[in-house]
Amino acid sequence: MKIPGRNIMKHFFTEREPGMDVKKEMKLMIVDDEERFLYAMEKLLTKKGYDVQTASSGEQCLEILEKKRLHVVILDIKMPGLDGLETLRRIKRLYPLVEVILLTGHATVESAVDGLKCGASDFLMKPISADDLLERVEDAFARSRAVAAKIDEARSRRFMQQSPGDILKDAAEEK
Amino acid sequence: MNNTDARMRKTVLFSMILVPVIPFVLVILVGYFYSAISIEARTVETLQRIVNDHRHMIDTFLRERRTNLEFVIHTNSFESLRRPHNLAFVYDNLRGVSNAFVDLGVFDENGLHVAYHGPHQLSGKVYKEEPWFVGVMQNGVHISDVFLGFRGYPHFIIAVARQENGKTWVLRATIDTYIFNDMVGRIRIGKSGEAYIINNDGVFQTAPLAGDLLLQPDPNRSLYLMPHDGIKTFMSNPNIPGVFQPYFGRDAYLYATTWLEEKPWLMVVRQEKKDAFRNLRFAMYLIAGIVVTGLTAIVGLAFHQTGRVIHRIKRMDAEKKGLENQLIRATRLAELGQMAAGFAHEINNPLQVIRGEQALMEFIITEMREKPEGIDDGSLAELEDSIRQMTVQISRCSHITQAILSFGRNTEPDMEDIRLDDFFAEIIAMISNKAAVHGISINQRIGGDAPLIHGDKGLLQQVLLNLLNNAIDAVLEKHGSRGGEILVYAGRAEDGQVEISVQDNGAGISAENMDKIFTPFFTTKPPGKGTGLGLSVCYGIVENLGGEMSVSSHEDAGTTFTLRFPAAGK
Known part of the structure; x- marks a missing residue:
């Protein structure tokens, strides 16, 4: 599945800091109703050194997100119960900084467009190889980092313009 | 089909x-009626x-x-x-008034012709007993009927009487009837219209057109005398009531008669009906022509239009079909598209699992290769x-893929008559082991006369096995390994069809899933356990064999799938 503009986005956002250990820092979750797929992927990615979680339904995914801060979620669209698109909407509403990659065995343009409209950052079609999947995951993570960096920058710029008293007051309000 | 067409x-x-004939005929009839009335009134x-x-x-x-x-x-x-001399003078004066006066005579009270002026020498005769003399002596005036007399031409006389010095005398004039013949005979109406006068006894006083009948009795006098x-x-003709009777024979005459005032003579005017009403007759012929042409045109057009309408209806039917x-x-x-999408999804999921396994294996192998000792x-x-x-x-x-292939298979089924008791025995033998493992009892009941059905045994087997497998799954979901019951039933339905049903006491189907169960790729089973094609394939098979498939279910109480087939030999 080729999403137009993806390369440009990649160009913009792929500013990996040299020497940084992506594997250690990135927290990843795979959501799919194929238990065996979850099993194999969890095993493989853990072996490769990634911090990976699995969830077999949309509901479970939201439960985990409630407890744990994650960077990237790989979400199957067709699942019993809460389906992928609905789960995506809820994730984006509750945790807008989490990057979501949609995964489906049933590729139609409509569902791809729907997914991207709802805030998915990528759209992949099954079957996809583990390497390709990881590449996309890392791209997504880089974007998430870039966004986080910009927010940090904006925040520190605000700090610079404020008096220390204001900063303390803001900090108190934030709490 | 042909019958409805006709x-x-x-x-x-x-x-x-x-529709066109009714107003057409009405217009013609009304038109004829009123024109006939008006023509009759005008003619009369x-x-x-x-x-x-x-x-x-004449009077x-x-x-x-x-x-x-x-x-x-x-x-x-x-x-x-x-x-x-005096008589001649008076005669000349009278001739000046009217040249109908032929002669003039004077008579004394005894009927003696005392003086005469005219073309004949008539004086000296006695007329005392003559009817005209008796008449004039009685009434003071007498007008005679027309007669030929010895003069040899038609004439009549007018006599008047006067009392003078106690004596009565009479003046008599002979009137030539030519003038009056001329007056009456000149009347011509159309071709056959004529006028004549008859006297009290029905004798012609003027000559009618037909024949030399002057002074002869009128043969038709009884009609009007x-x-x-x-x-x-x-x-x-009293048998012809009016002009509406289309009778125009030669004896049909229209008459108008009136009595004179001066003399009991009857003035008769008559015209042949045919002639009098020739306009009407012409109109009738015209109308008949129009009716014939009009009806022919209407009928012809109706046939033509009907042909076109029927043709168009047929074409529309064909277009509709x-x-x-x-x-x-x-x-x-659209179904195929949906199926293809479903197919892709169903295939891609296991492929993704395989990919995952493959990646895992590659990684493990790489690890092994890196440290073979480990x-x-x-x-x-x-x-x-x-x-x-x-x-x-x-x-x-x-x-x-197999299910898809059988779903798409459209080959002619291999039809044979199937005995349902044998058939059930085979099926139950195939499945009984699996059922027994899960503690499910399978019962069969064959109602009535062990009906035969005509179908493809292989396909029917596929359907029944599928239904039984579903039933086993449903029972397991509800009861686990105890208390499952499945009933396979065959019997004759009220309408003569053969009914086969598979009934279970399993989990049932929820109302929201009920209308989706025959949809390809719809399944409630976890991934890898069901293709979502079983029931849709069964449905296609049953329909292909000329049967019907229906389902009734209560959630948590069980499901019954019912197949209906036409009985064999029908």
Whole structure:
């Protein structure tokens, strides 16, 4: 599945800091109703050194997100119960900084467009190889980092313009 | 089909003819009726006017001649008029008034012809016993009927009497009838219209057109020789009530008669009906022509239009059928598209699992290669597990493709008569082991006369096995390994069809899933356990075999699938 503009986005956002250990820092979750797929992927990615979680339904995914801060979620669209698109909407509403990659065995343009409209950052079609999947995951993570960096920058710029008293007051309000 | 065609054709034709014919005929009838009435009234009126005018003329003529004589007799004495010179003078004066006067005679009270002026020498005779003399002596005036007399030409006489010095004397004039013949005979109406006068006894006083009948009795006199006032109009033949009767024979005459005032003579005007109403007759012929042409045109047009209408209806039917077929094809295509998408999804999921396993295996192998000394049982077990999983996933794919193939198979089923008792025995033998493992009892009941059905045994087996497998799954979901019951039933339905049902006491189907169960790729089973094609394939098979498939279910109470087939041999 080729999403137009993806390369440009990649160009913009792929500013990996040299020497940084992506594997250690990135927290990843795979959501799919194929238990065996979850099993194999969890095993493989853990072996490769990634911090990976699995969830077999949309509901479970939201439960985990409630407890744990994650960077990237790989979400199957067709699942019993809460389906992928609905789960995506809820994730984006509750945790807008989490990057979501949609995964489906049933590729139609409509569902791809729907997914991207709802805030998915990528759209992949099954079957996809583990390497390709990881590449996309890392791209997504880089974007998430870039966004986080910009927010940090904006925040520190605000700090610079404020008096220390204001900063303390803001900090108190934030709490 | 042909029967309805013919009936539709009849209906269309009937209304197409009837609708224009009714107003057409009404217009023709009303038009004919009113024009006939008006023509009749005008014709009769003309005839009446003619008879009245001419009676008036004749009456005037007779009155004038009588008045002339009365004037003469009262202005002259008997003594002066018996002198031939004076009589000649008076005669000449009278001739100046009217040249109808032929002669003039003077008679004394005894009927002695004392003086005469005219073309004959007649004086000296005695007329005392003559009817005209008796009449004039009685009434003071007498007008005779027309007669030939010894003169040899038709004439009549007017005589007037006067009392003078106690004695009565008579003045008599002979009137030539040519003038009055001329007056009456000149009347011509159309080709056959004529006028004549008959006397009290029905004798012609003027000559009618037909034949030399002057002074002969009128053969038709019985028709009109009766006293009446004013003008009488009638048809010659009492069997012809009016002009509406299309009878135009030669004996059909229209008459108008009136009695004279001066003399009991009857003025008769008559015209052949054919002639009098020739306009009407012409109109009738024209109308008949129009009716024939019009009806022919209407009927012809109706046939033609009916043909066109029927043709158009047939074409529309054909178009509709074509559209329906197109719709069916479009639906099929849409279904196919849906199926393809479902197919892709169902295949891609196991493929993704295989990909995952493959990646895992590659990683394990790389690890092993990097440190061959560290190969342990754990890694090998993992590899074996992955390979087993790949086998599972591959067979899952192949199940799907097989189901798809049978779903798309459109070959003619291999039909045979199937005895349901034998058939059930075979099926139950196939499945009983699996059922027994799960503690499910399978019962069969065959109602009535072990019906035969006509179908493809292999396909029917596929359907029944599928339903039984579903039933086992449903029962397991509800009861686990105890208390499951499945009933396979066959029997004859009320309408003669054969009914086969598979009933279970399993989990049932929820209302929201009920209308989706026959949809391809719809399944409630976890991934890898069901293709979602079983029931849709069964449905297609049953329909292909000419049967029907239906389902009834109560959630948590069980499900019954019912198949209905036409009985064999029908």
